[in-house]
Amino acid sequence: MSAPTTPRTSPAADRELLADFAAMSAFGATPAGGVERQAATADDAATRAWLAEWLTDRGFTVVHDRIGNMFGLLELSPGAPYVLAGSHLDSQPRGGRFDGAYGVLAAAHAADRLRRHYAQTGTTPRCNVAVVNWFNEEGSRFKPSMMGSAVFVGELPLDTALATTDAAGVSVAEALDDIGARGETDVFGPERRVAAYAEIHIEQGRELDKSGTTLGLVDRTWAANKYEIAVVGSQGHTGATAIADRQDALYGAALIVVALRELAERFGEELHTSCGQLTVYPNSPVVVAREVRMHLDLRSPSDELLAEADDALRARFAEIELQADVAIERRFAHTWRGHVYQAEGVELARAVAEDLGVSSMIVRTRAGHDSTNMKDLVPTVMLFVPSVEGISHAEAEFTADEDLCTGVDVLTETLARMLDGALTPEPRS
Amino acid sequence: MSAPTTPRTSPAADRELLADFAAMSAFGATPAGGVERQAATADDAATRAWLAEWLTDRGFTVVHDRIGNMFGLLELSPGAPYVLAGSHLDSQPRGGRFDGAYGVLAAAHAADRLRRHYAQTGTTPRCNVAVVNWFNEEGSRFKPSMMGSAVFVGELPLDTALATTDAAGVSVAEALDDIGARGETDVFGPERRVAAYAEIHIEQGRELDKSGTTLGLVDRTWAANKYEIAVVGSQGHTGATAIADRQDALYGAALIVVALRELAERFGEELHTSCGQLTVYPNSPVVVAREVRMHLDLRSPSDELLAEADDALRARFAEIELQADVAIERRFAHTWRGHVYQAEGVELARAVAEDLGVSSMIVRTRAGHDSTNMKDLVPTVMLFVPSVEGISHAEAEFTADEDLCTGVDVLTETLARMLDGALTPEPRS
Numbered sequence: 001m002s003a004p005t006t007p008r009t010s011p012a013a014d015r016e017l018l019a020d021f022a023a024m025s026a027f028g029a030t031p032a033g034g035v036e037r038q039a040a041t042a043d044d045a046a047t048r049a050w051l052a053e054w055l056t057d058r059g060f061t062v063v064h065d066r067i068g069n070m071f072g073l074l075e076l077s078p079g080a081p082y083v084l085a086g087s088h089l090d091s092q093p094r095g096g097r098f099d100g101a102y103g104v105l106a107a108a109h110a111a112d113r114l115r116r117h118y119a120q121t122g123t124t125p126r127c128n129v130a131v132v133n134w135f136n137e138e139g140s141r142f143k144p145s146m147m148g149s150a151v152f153v154g155e156l157p158l159d160t161a162l163a164t165t166d167a168a169g170v171s172v173a174e175a176l177d178d179i180g181a182r183g184e185t186d187v188f189g190p191e192r193r194v195a196a197y198a199e200i201h202i203e204q205g206r207e208l209d210k211s212g213t214t215l216g217l218v219d220r221t222w223a224a225n226k227y228e229i230a231v232v233g234s235q236g237h238t239g240a241t242a243i244a245d246r247q248d249a250l251y252g253a254a255l256i257v258v259a260l261r262e263l264a265e266r267f268g269e270e271l272h273t274s275c276g277q278l279t280v281y282p283n284s285p286v287v288v289a290r291e292v293r294m295h296l297d298l299r300s301p302s303d304e305l306l307a308e309a310d311d312a313l314r315a316r317f318a319e320i321e322l323q324a325d326v327a328i329e330r331r332f333a334h335t336w337r338g339h340v341y342q343a344e345g346v347e348l349a350r351a352v353a354e355d356l357g358v359s360s361m362i363v364r365t366r367a368g369h370d371s372t373n374m375k376d377l378v379p380t381v382m383l384f385v386p387s388v389e390g391i392s393h394a395e396a397e398f399t400a401d402e403d404l405c406t407g408v409d410v411l412t413e414t415l416a417r418m419l420d421g422a423l424t425p426e427p428r429s
Numbered sequence: 430m431s432a433p434t435t436p437r438t439s440p441a442a443d444r445e446l447l448a449d450f451a452a453m454s455a456f457g458a459t460p461a462g463g464v465e466r467q468a469a470t471a472d473d474a475a476t477r478a479w480l481a482e483w484l485t486d487r488g489f490t491v492v493h494d495r496i497g498n499m500f501g502l503l504e505l506s507p508g509a510p511y512v513l514a515g516s517h518l519d520s521q522p523r524g525g526r527f528d529g530a531y532g533v534l535a536a537a538h539a540a541d542r543l544r545r546h547y548a549q550t551g552t553t554p555r556c557n558v559a560v561v562n563w564f565n566e567e568g569s570r571f572k573p574s575m576m577g578s579a580v581f582v583g584e585l586p587l588d589t590a591l592a593t594t595d596a597a598g599v600s601v602a603e604a605l606d607d608i609g610a611r612g613e614t615d616v617f618g619p620e621r622r623v624a625a626y627a628e629i630h631i632e633q634g635r636e637l638d639k640s641g642t643t644l645g646l647v648d649r650t651w652a653a654n655k656y657e658i659a660v661v662g663s664q665g666h667t668g669a670t671a672i673a674d675r676q677d678a679l680y681g682a683a684l685i686v687v688a689l690r691e692l693a694e695r696f697g698e699e700l701h702t703s704c705g706q707l708t709v710y711p712n713s714p715v716v717v718a719r720e721v722r723m724h725l726d727l728r729s730p731s732d733e734l735l736a737e738a739d740d741a742l743r744a745r746f747a748e749i750e751l752q753a754d755v756a757i758e759r760r761f762a763h764t765w766r767g768h769v770y771q772a773e774g775v776e777l778a779r780a781v782a783e784d785l786g787v788s789s790m791i792v793r794t795r796a797g798h799d800s801t802n803m804k805d806l807v808p809t810v811m812l813f814v815p816s817v818e819g820i821s822h823a824e825a826e827f828t829a830d831e832d833l834c835t836g837v838d839v840l841t842e843t844l845a846r847m848l849d850g851a852l853t854p855e856p857r858s
Contacts (some may be wrong), residue, residue: 093711140713204669237821238703239796240633257683274667282522284569285724295714367668392666
């Protein structure tokens, strides 16, 4: 156990954090306490503008890269690599106000506390720090999710991402131009390097809440298979077409939704299966559907179990094609394997929690995060604070003020140690 | 057997009919040979304008009533009641080109042949004749279907119909005003009365096609129960929400779609069950759906069987509410009972077919038609021509030229006898 390098929080700093969080939560606020600010919409833009002003006022330089990721750069040690910290400001439709947004604000407050700390103590850390707001983490308007960080780490080509369109046919490039968030450079590259990444997020699960633990140390992600399928039948009249003659795409789609649930029940808690998006064509009350497009989502902590579930689903597809007299076509797939976060990062955060007297436990993340991408590029620390009853992607999502404040304390100290090279003892020159 | 009162068709009249049908089918034409002209859209308006010009050129007076039904009046016997004949010009999204449109054009040609016949022979029938294009028979843009005829016969209040909105929030009143099709009077009323109605339509079933019969004499309708339900669950994260904690509205909806099919299989050919319209909220790939709205459609020739099926479905709803942990709410219902067409009308059409040497058979209609409403008001004749393989509400819908031409011959002679009082021996004074 060692003494924290940064001063503990003050009641004034906590009040400032909570006031800022309340101010930020007003953008795209929904009546039931959530927010709706899907990627590159007017409400997303308003939230970005608010954050940009906050950062600029405190001496950060705000820049965007070519996929609309927004960075607040604070150069403390000219020429040194940057430690990034952040999350995302975009939300689901009628989403919660904590998901992503808390992590961005926590990073901003943590970085700003460090700025003041170094100024007051006259010290210089080995790295610089940057706050990041990743573009389109949610994936509700433009697929796939975690788009900005995927482009950043090179897992998704920039041109593919920019050409992606929403349901109205608007491309990512157009949407970013509309809100003035498309930058002209990569921001980071040969001259400006990234050393490490830290992110804090609400848990989106119940483990911390149920066990009364304040801090989650994320050691690995669940693997996920996501794919879009089309169920293709034949259009007909609901009154006139005999049941035996029907090729009802919606009946085929319903059998798939039910099969997904049966699969989850068969494999137990280690498999999550979902269909959250399903669109019927032509979707007229008296017409047997000719086509249904669906987005399927299978997740597991085990790559092997996920592969087994995927095989089982594929076999079920073949049965459903016969049962409903439809064709099932795979249109698009997006997969991430289950992977570990660097053990050094988990240990660093555990030590910080212990030094600050904060209870912590190892947790896995079932949801994807921008850190899921970043950990493939640089040493990454992923922290969770409790979410009451694990509610997520819903307006009722809630985290207590005390946990929000403690999370920023832990992030601040963790970042301080990362800036001093805790995870990068020999920063690349 | 008696001699027809009107001259048989000529090759020239057949050519004119087929040329007009081809011209009319160009409005809203789709690449695969269908049409898309939902009620009160620009393509519906263009088709209406084409018909209005056709009628006006031939001496008909074109007027609209307050729900946008369009009439071409031909006064042959001043002060006498009218026999109406027609169907509807609106279509399903990517619908067939025959459904409805053939019946309107057939009525126009039949009425025009009668006009020329009376002019040439110097005779005056006991009734006048009017061609009608009923508003919004399809119900794909505005629900319920058969709206214009339902208002006409008094089964649906005018104000309710005018206030109905489409998915974009546009009301029927606004949509009718946009295309200039909302009239200021009822057209028919104390001064101008309706004596009888005739409609010809493609079968939307396979009985005529399979048996090689040219004309269907519709003696009764199937009953139908249509209702909108909402499946209400709770929004959550597809990755993070444990399966046991989910209240997945889409899972509940899928169980209902599957239950509908199981019901149809249990009751056999006398029951059709369908869900053609299903909308998911928020419909995001990584969000467990909070609500699904669905339109259900149950049809049977038997009122009793339909009631039994409805009870069985209701019982299944209660089980699904438990199984998926959702609530199922009924929002809107529209029911029509199975009813017979007047036997005198069936016999009249049978006699005409026999006199013209056209093969005919009694058929039931499973689909609803405007005549389903009109038969409750006045003596009504409903005729079918064959539809190849019974395809309907789809671009591949097809009826042979020969059958189209024969249908108009039969309708012309049937109308001639109706104008002479065949179904109304003592027209109301």
